[in-house]
Amino acid sequence: MDTTNSRRARPLGLTVPTGTDAVSVRARVTAMEKLLERSFTIPGLGVPVGLDALVGLVPVLGEVVTAAMGAYIVWEARNLGLPKWKLARMGANVLFDTAIGAIPLVGDAADLLFRSNSRNLGILLRHLDKHHPETRVIEG
Numbered sequence: 001m002d003t004t005n006s007r008r009a010r011p012l013g014l015t016v017p018t019g020t021d022a023v024s025v026r027a028r029v030t031a032m033e034k035l036l037e038r039s040f041t042i043p044g045l046g047v048p049v050g051l052d053a054l055v056g057l058v059p060v061l062g063e064v065v066t067a068a069m070g071a072y073i074v075w076e077a078r079n080l081g082l083p084k085w086k087l088a089r090m091g092a093n094v095l096f097d098t099a100i101g102a103i104p105l106v107g108d109a110a111d112l113l114f115r116s117n118s119r120n121l122g123i124l125l126r127h128l129d130k131h132h133p134e135t136r137v138i139e140g
Helices: 022-037 051-055 061-080 084-101 106-113 116-131
Strands: none
Touching (some): 022 051, 022 061, 022 116, 051 061, 084 106, 084 116
């Protein structure tokens, strides 16, 4: 009997690498950003929406959960050794998104316009492209 994990079914066919190398981190952070910001599209409008906007509809708890998920991206960036000023900028994006999201109705609309996780992904990807060029992925 094979006891390895290699043949176990993955939920929804998702495979996210667990390594600490830059390639694995890039894949995990990209997957997290897609989950939070672009999971599906609003029919008729064509606007991408993710868990950040949906969970943010739940007062207080929703903002806490999405802030923690956004902080995960910052934590991964810290582990890669991003400069402190980039980490501070990423943290400010998460804090601003959390603060504006705490305002009823206004915050829900702001979640569609101010995508802190997409901004933070951009900061991280620019750093990886410059300092770890082997992680670049051609997207088509």
